[in-house]
Amino acid sequence: MKKLLSILCVCLSVPVFGQMKADDVQTFTLDNGMKFLVIEDGSIPNANMYLFYKVGSRNEHPGITGLSHFFEHMMFNGAEKYGPKEFDRVMEYNGGANNAYTTQDVTVYTNWFPNSALEVIFDLEADRIGSLSIDSAMVESERGVVLSERSTGLENSPWRVLGEAVNSTAFLEHSYNWSVIGYESDIKNWKKEDLEEYFNTYYDPSNCVIVISGDVKFDEVKQLAESYMAPIPSTRQPKPVHLVEPPQTGERRITVQKEVSSPYMIVGYHTPNTQHGDFYALDILSSILSRGKTSRLYSALVDQKQLATGVFTNFGESFDPNLFSVYAVAAREVDEADLEEAIYEEIEKVKAEGIKEDELQKIKNQKLMDFYSQIETINGKSNNIGTYELFFGDYRKMFDAPEEYEKVTMDDIQRVANEYFKKSNRTVGVLKANVED
Amino acid sequence: MLRTNFMRKFIDRLIILVLAYFIVIPFSMGQTAGFQLPEYEKFTLNNGLTVYMMQQAEVPTISFSALIPAGAIQDGENSGISFLTAAALQFGTENYSKSEIEEALDFIGANLNSSSTKEYAQVSARFASKDTETVLPIIKEVITAPKFDAEEVEKERKRMISNLERDRESPRSVISSYWEKFLFADHAYGNPARGTVSTVESFTASDLESFYQQHYAPDNSAIALVGDFDLAEMKTKIEEMFSSWEKTSGNNSANLNEPELALDSSRVMLVNKGDARETTFLIGGKGVKRDNPDYVAIQVVNTVLGGRFTSWLNDELRVNTGLTYGANSRFTPMKYAGTFAISTFTATENTEETIDRALQVYERMHSEGIDEETLTSAKNYVKGQFPPNYETSRQLAGLLTQMFWYGFDENYINTFQANVEELDTQKAQQIIEQYFPKENLQFLLIGKSEDIKSIAQKYGEVVEKEITEDGF
Numbered sequence: 001m002k003k004l005l006s007i008l009c010v011c012l013s014v015p016v017f018g019q020m021k022a023d024d025v026q027t028f029t030l031d032n033g034m035k036f037l038v039i040e041d042g043s044i045p046n047a048n049m050y051l052f053y054k055v056g057s058r059n060e061h062p063g064i065t066g067l068s069h070f071f072e073h074m075m076f077n078g079a080e081k082y083g084p085k086e087f088d089r090v091m092e093y094n095g096g097a098n099n100a101y102t103t104q105d106v107t108v109y110t111n112w113f114p115n116s117a118l119e120v121i122f123d124l125e126a127d128r129i130g131s132l133s134i135d136s137a138m139v140e141s142e143r144g145v146v147l148s149e150r151s152t153g154l155e156n157s158p159w160r161v162l163g164e165a166v167n168s169t170a171f172l173e174h175s176y177n178w179s180v181i182g183y184e185s186d187i188k189n190w191k192k193e194d195l196e197e198y199f200n201t202y203y204d205p206s207n208c209v210i211v212i213s214g215d216v217k218f219d220e221v222k223q224l225a226e227s228y229m230a231p232i233p234s235t236r237q238p239k240p241v242h243l244v245e246p247p248q249t250g251e252r253r254i255t256v257q258k259e260v261s262s263p264y265m266i267v268g269y270h271t272p273n274t275q276h277g278d279f280y281a282l283d284i285l286s287s288i289l290s291r292g293k294t295s296r297l298y299s300a301l302v303d304q305k306q307l308a309t310g311v312f313t314n315f316g317e318s319f320d321p322n323l324f325s326v327y328a329v330a331a332r333e334v335d336e337a338d339l340e341e342a343i344y345e346e347i348e349k350v351k352a353e354g355i356k357e358d359e360l361q362k363i364k365n366q367k368l369m370d371f372y373s374q375i376e377t378i379n380g381k382s383n384n385i386g387t388y389e390l391f392f393g394d395y396r397k398m399f400d401a402p403e404e405y406e407k408v409t410m411d412d413i414q415r416v417a418n419e420y421f422k423k424s425n426r427t428v429g430v431l432k433a434n435v436e437d
Numbered sequence: 438m439l440r441t442n443f444m445r446k447f448i449d450r451l452i453i454l455v456l457a458y459f460i461v462i463p464f465s466m467g468q469t470a471g472f473q474l475p476e477y478e479k480f481t482l483n484n485g486l487t488v489y490m491m492q493q494a495e496v497p498t499i500s501f502s503a504l505i506p507a508g509a510i511q512d513g514e515n516s517g518i519s520f521l522t523a524a525a526l527q528f529g530t531e532n533y534s535k536s537e538i539e540e541a542l543d544f545i546g547a548n549l550n551s552s553s554t555k556e557y558a559q560v561s562a563r564f565a566s567k568d569t570e571t572v573l574p575i576i577k578e579v580i581t582a583p584k585f586d587a588e589e590v591e592k593e594r595k596r597m598i599s600n601l602e603r604d605r606e607s608p609r610s611v612i613s614s615y616w617e618k619f620l621f622a623d624h625a626y627g628n629p630a631r632g633t634v635s636t637v638e639s640f641t642a643s644d645l646e647s648f649y650q651q652h653y654a655p656d657n658s659a660i661a662l663v664g665d666f667d668l669a670e671m672k673t674k675i676e677e678m679f680s681s682w683e684k685t686s687g688n689n690s691a692n693l694n695e696p697e698l699a700l701d702s703s704r705v706m707l708v709n710k711g712d713a714r715e716t717t718f719l720i721g722g723k724g725v726k727r728d729n730p731d732y733v734a735i736q737v738v739n740t741v742l743g744g745r746f747t748s749w750l751n752d753e754l755r756v757n758t759g760l761t762y763g764a765n766s767r768f769t770p771m772k773y774a775g776t777f778a779i780s781t782f783t784a785t786e787n788t789e790e791t792i793d794r795a796l797q798v799y800e801r802m803h804s805e806g807i808d809e810e811t812l813t814s815a816k817n818y819v820k821g822q823f824p825p826n827y828e829t830s831r832q833l834a835g836l837l838t839q840m841f842w843y844g845f846d847e848n849y850i851n852t853f854q855a856n857v858e859e860l861d862t863q864k865a866q867q868i869i870e871q872y873f874p875k876e877n878l879q880f881l882l883i884g885k886s887e888d889i890k891s892i893a894q895k896y897g898e899v900v901e902k903e904i905t906e907d908g909f
Contacts, residue, residue: 043495043828044472044824044825044827044828045472045824046821046824046825085747085752085756088746088747089747089814092745092746092747092814092817092818093813093814093817093818094817094821095817095818095820095821095822096818096821097745097746097818097821097822098746112822112825113821114820114821114824117821140759141756141757141758141759142759143759144758144759144760145755145759145761145762146762147784148715148759148760148761148762148782148783148784149762151714151715151784152715152762152782154714155607155608155713155714155715155717155782156607156608156609156610157607158606258606258712259606259711259712260603260606261599261602261603261605261606262599262602262603292539292542292543293539293543294536294539294540294543294544295543302596303592306592306595306596309596309599309600309603329599329603331595331596331599332595332598332599332602358544361544362543362544362546365544365545365546366543366546367546368546368565369498369545369546369547369548369563369564369565370546372496372497372498372565373563375496376495376496376828376829376830377825377828377829378825378828379825
């Protein structure tokens with residue numbers, strides 16, 4: 001429960017490092033706009049294919065909330081050549097496995113397979129991207145699956161319940177307002193036509209970046225891409241999301257009731273998107289606050305004051321300005337007001353006094369270790385390269401990151417803390433059992 | 438949101454912002470041609486400590502793993518003592534204070550974990566090769582010379598109690614503890630891995646100290662190092678450091694008798710969670726031990742039943758009927774015991790239909806066996822998904838200490854493919870009959886009793902519990 005969202009948060013500090021360089025990533029773009037990034041790595045006889053589509057719940061509107069995620073499920077339910085169930089059957093018969101995930105910003109499909117299956121994977125993906133067929137009976141059974149997914153999340157994770165409440169309070173106009181899974185009433189209501197429209201709008205080849213890592217050869221990948229993907233025509237460009245969240249001008253608070261043994265709390269501050277100049281300073285600040293036992297919030301709240309049993313922060317990649325959030329779980333018999341006060345006390349210390357030089361160096365050292373972990377596996381490579389390409393606009397930024405982190409000074413950290421950690425800019429969510437009627 | 442659930446720890450965090458397509462299934466084992474375990478060295482120090490070393494130079498880091506026979510099966514009356522002891526190893530040692538350890542490691546981005554499972558305690562670390570001289574002496578003291586500072590133990594004890602209470606808010610977090618208690622009863626394998634509130638309440642630093650003295654010793658323990666280092670140099674270093682670790686005066690071996698399961702009738706344990714909107718359940722019984730000669734074949738057969746997305750259980754309960762987000766089956770093989778369970782969850786009102794359909798799928802496997810094409814597919818899948826399990830130095834260090842505990846060697850990896858290949862439909866049928874329990878199935882349901890009690894009674898004699906009640 002202590003690490004950041006691993007899928008979302010790629011390690012951002014990437015030193016110039018012998019084992020992997022920007023030049024190790026080979027790229028090409030097909031005429032239909034589909035871009036490929038390829039990393040040859042023969043350390044195990046396997047490979048992967050990660051398909052990043054630039055569509056997520058931010059592209060939705062009330063009435064079709066949750067459709068991006070539902071659509072992700074429908075991508076497995078039959079196309080022209082491979083009918084219902086065939087995608088998974090063929091993939092597994094060939095030794096491959098898959099998964100997929102949807103976030104506010106993107107939908108990502110992940111295939112892992114022995115290198116011998118590369119062509120089959122191309123065939124399967126080309127079939128569903130080129131000619132998905134939406135079967136009404138499959139829509140109905142998948143509706144049940146997604147309702148179960150929604151319910152099991154709410155049943156097992158108080159964070160999910162509270163996180164949704166905080167987002168809907170912090171965002172009044174922007175589409176980050178609703179959850180990725182969507183409203184139950186929308187899940188029960190959308191029609192086949194909604195799905196078809198969605199597919200035609202967002203699953204254009206030009207809206208997709210494909211990353212392949214593993215025991216493959218670039219030339220073979222290129223030739224397979226030409227024969228399987230190039231024939232899929234590009235027909236339209238999705239409309240950009242125009243919604244802008246107006247500045248927050250006063251603290252917002254929300255309380256949620258759930259049978260829990262002690263309160264859960266989220267404090268979220270509006271912060272800029274990934275391509276903003278303050279990204280690196282805020283990312284370092286997030287680590288200073290909550291990474292490891294010597295981090296400020298852990299040390300104060302969990303260790304010294306024993307007000308919380310756990311605390312972490314999240315500041316992830318995001319297309320549009322999103323939240324920098326602090327998460328804390330109160331210790332037994334601790335009043336959540338005391339916990340909240342202690343969080344602010346630590347934040348105010350950074351605002352007033354800044355941070356120490358060795359704290360900054362510590363984070364830079366940790367980022368180096370993160371990088372080693374990220375490139376140790378072929379999946380880490382694909383996920384990171386793809387995330388940089390989408391969120392930072394260019395996979396090469398992954399290799400520039402060390403320099404970006406080096407540039408961050410102690411003054412920058414203090415400045416961004418003062419800029420964004422304001423009372424009027426925060427939303428506070430509390431989930432607890434004893435809510436007043 | 439994910440298509441399927443990966444590892445659970447992931448999901449709890451991801452779930453805030455991300456949905457996955459599917460729960461990735463516990464048993465992924467497979468292999469492609471020629472996948473062999475890299476060479477490693479194994480030797481034993483004079484004090485009995487077993488040491489494994491393997492060089493891997495892909496990144497300039499080292500992964501360390503230690504396994505000590507001090508898991509929950511050693512708890513006795515003191516449920517949770519193994520878990521708290523393992524956590525407390527880092528609270529200061531002979532030459533390092535708690536904060537010195539934390540500051541030294543955090544500053545260089547090294548991580549150090551100490552924890553315990555049902556069967557053993559583990560200390561693992563990962564650090565940059567250049568920091569070896571800083572990290573190894575700390576690891577050595579954490580394992581061989583911890584001082585259980587009373588104040589820190591007290592703080593951790595309180596956190597542990599909060600966590601135990603919080604686990605009860607999530608059926609998924611507690612279901613295995615109920616299951617193992619239900620099957621193994623008073624045998625040591627029935628002990629919950631993380632203890633119970635009522636026992637943890639009373640622990641003091643001196644209880645931890647005596648548990649440590651009795652169970653942490655070099656004989657019957659192993660350490661493994663995998664990563665970027667010079668083998669000869671590292672060998673010398675490890676010998677110098679760990680040879681002084683003294684054996685215990687008593688016996689720290691973890692030998693247990695295989696539990697005798699009294700599963701002579703179908704029983705249902707119904708755990709009431711008053712605010713539940715779904716029923717989370719397991720159906721199963723006795724499994725196999727890790728040293729079972731048919732271990733690989735069992736994995737392949739289970740892949741067909743409930744070990745992958747197109748498995749028969751997931752196909753029926755998720756794909757055909759939309760009753761659940763995911764259904765699977767798994768064997769949990771341990772050193773002296775094992776369990777088997779079909780596992781899924783569904784909205785309260787669909788409880789009966791889901792259980793019945795799961796049973797139908799299971800009965801069909803027993804009556805009809807596995808067809809040739811499905812078996813071939815499962816074999817390909819298991820082989821294809823195998824190598825990524827042994828890709829990183831951390832995974833390899835873990836594998837080496839597992840070899841020690843479960844008594845297997847590189848042959849498991851190197852002959853995996855051949856063993857998978859060998860399986861035919863006839864042998865598969867025999868595996869089903871021999872290892873997949875058919876009679877006297879056991880049922881564990883966590884949900885809203887009021888709504889599902891009458892359904893539970895259909896399947897056997899019902900025992901009821903409250904999820905908020907201490908113990909399992």
